[in-house]
Amino acid sequence: MRTSFHWGGLTLAVALALTACGGGGGDDGDERDEGATLDTAGRLAISEDAATSLRIYDLDSGSVVSNFALANSPSAVYASPGRRYALAFQRAQDTVQVADGGVWQEDHGDHLHDYKEAPKMLAFRIDGPQPTHYDDRPGQASIYMDGRAPGVPSAALVFSDTDLAAGRFAASATFANAMHGFAEPNGNALVATYRATEASGPTQAEIWNRQGSQYTFVKRLETQCPGMHGSFTRANVTVAGCSDGVLVVSPQGANDFQARKITTATGVSTIAGHPDVPRFVGIGNSGTPSTTRFYDIDAATGTATPIAISGWTEGRLRRAHGFDRAGRYFFVLDDLGALHVLERSGSSWTTRKSIAASIPAMPAAAPFPAFATNEARDEVYLSDPGARQLVVVNTSSLEIARRANLDFRPSYLAWLGIAR
Template sequence: MPSHAAFRSTRFALGLVAALALAACGGGGGDDEDHAHEDHDIDTAGRLAIAENGSPTLRLHDLDSANVVASFTLANSPSAVYASPGGRYALALQRTQDTTQIVDGGIWQEDHGDHDHDYKQDPRLLALRVDGPQPTHYDDRAGQAALFMDGRAATAQNASALLLTDASIGAGQVAATLPLTAPMHGFAEPNGEHLVTSALVAGATAPTQVEIYRRQGSAYSVVQRLDALCPGMHGSYTQAQTTIAGCSDGALLVRPAAGGNFAATRVTTPSGISTIAGHPALARFVGIGNSGTPSTTRFYDIDPATDAATAIAIAGWGEGRLRRAHGFDRTGRTLFVLDDQGTLYALQREAGAWTTRVTVPGAVPSMPAAAPFPAFAANGARDEVYLSDPNGRQLLVLDTGQLQIKQRVALGFTPSYLAWLGIAR
């Protein structure tokens, strides 16, 4: 591990390069300007935001220097930590306290017209706080993200959705807001200029339908409510204009139709789906849900091109095994799944089917019996995935090219949530 002195030297050098490059952007021309533009790229692995369990502390680990470069005391212990759509900011949701705080990770990229300009600075806690009753689901799609507030029935606070972008966060505001008419545990999925949200049937306490809204500046106008029912609606993802939601008997696929409207298609599965895994580079979805006695996690490949679902058989996944964490690598080629015994599985889709490429028993030697369970975060600039080990108070670094654990990093505290921040390559 580099010394603190070595880190300070590295940070100073990077800051100096950025300063010189910024000066070059302001004037000059010819060969000098072209040469200066070559220095706008920063070779950085990014930073990892790690929340400490039961504590308001959020640490920023610099993956280039292997040092904690900043530690922030939030108002409350986070209920989740997510990266902003552009990867610059960490959003620390505090569900029961009705607020979300935001940390600038200090690494970002700007489009300067004839070149992209990279920056690396010290992290900082923003003054901007996003308030609302019970912020819960966060869905990041194609440069914009929706934060869904469940609302609270006991105090007659309705659900709502907020649209966020890196630009809006940098300007100290949300990009758009959508107030809903009832409290519900639901979702909002950005789908181009539209927002697909969960919706309640009159008199129901849980959502079973979806509504479509079109953005108009900083607000939304309703387009339609779809008649199709999705009992037990939970979990969602959007890829290539298809939004999918999990149902107790399968999934609901929602996509644009003629005349500016949307249409829904039902896909049935032998057991329910409550989590949807997806990746922008993967033209299909993975539905995940528990069923049976003993309760067992089941996996389904869902193809939006054929509206068909096929069971995924993970080699060695027996009855009674439960998923505790999952995540794709940056390319969307490999899906990692961790079970309740600490065994790690690496799945890849080959020859039209998902194949279990690697199994690592004891990847997490001592699995927690209750939350916080291990969490995944994929590096967008390197072929690495990170997996927290709460009981081991450590971080596992997975090489996604070799499909193996290449390092275990002692943290000195119990980690709960992870988010990778940086410039995706």
């Protein structure tokens, strides 16, 4: 069954049936009544390069326990805000499919109860024009639909794991124009991009306020952010990338936000952050040869400081990045296959270690290795499409713990499970 929602000319269709479908089932059985707390490392949702398969890899057994057939080859795979579901974006085909990873936690009032069951594919699906950006924050996330020019505007859906379990989204917003933008959930507000009709891309931020299941426009912030792309929100402060620095959007009161610019020597197009780290990392490419540059962004003081990675010479490009679960380390994979581990101390970052040949034979073209963080164990993961392996890095020893062989070329990764 499919229900359609019409917002200002935009139609997003959501299939509400929640029955399981698709191939594959778990071989670990159900553990619904085994106890309140489970000792589990969780699972990985892994897509196959140039194929429609989405595999659920159980980290406890070290094996694929489900193999689901998607409608199309995914353009990205993300974890839901509560880490129970995998979201398989299929941008070109205007759809997002949802898989239940089968590991989750419920609040039973006097205790938290853990569950581990066989994964399943949901019939629940979100259809809309070019789902692209995914902004995941504690407790809620948004899918940003780029829309299509002319005539099909961009839109955003905001939801929690509870919403996905019920086959719904919590709230939505429809914007004036199609654009490659973002919409950051920020408390009861939404920080979204704005593109002027004559502009090729977004250059300003707008504030929207949630009223029930809809967001209504509040104000457009005047500060310009040319080349606006990439964002992250922490503690109600949203930072977005600009071609001349970053834009910092922060609350001043109920539904009142202000924006200010922090300039950088080169442009920023990606913002990395962690809930427990009171700073942001700005990332962007510049120069000849093109080289990835990194900046420590202090939104509180309005400063941006270049981050120097030991051995990062001109021409080096970032291929993957991410924090460990505690936010102590920031990992950067370069285009030669070396994994650089940065550690923050106060306002500075130092290169704690570089692991050469983490990916022994780096692909010359996409798909490049993807990065995922285990939030229940001290591990992070890299996909190695060429070697058909999953690379497991221990974040305590900062060593490669193992290379798990796969019988397919992995592309996108998402960790699913119970954060500890």
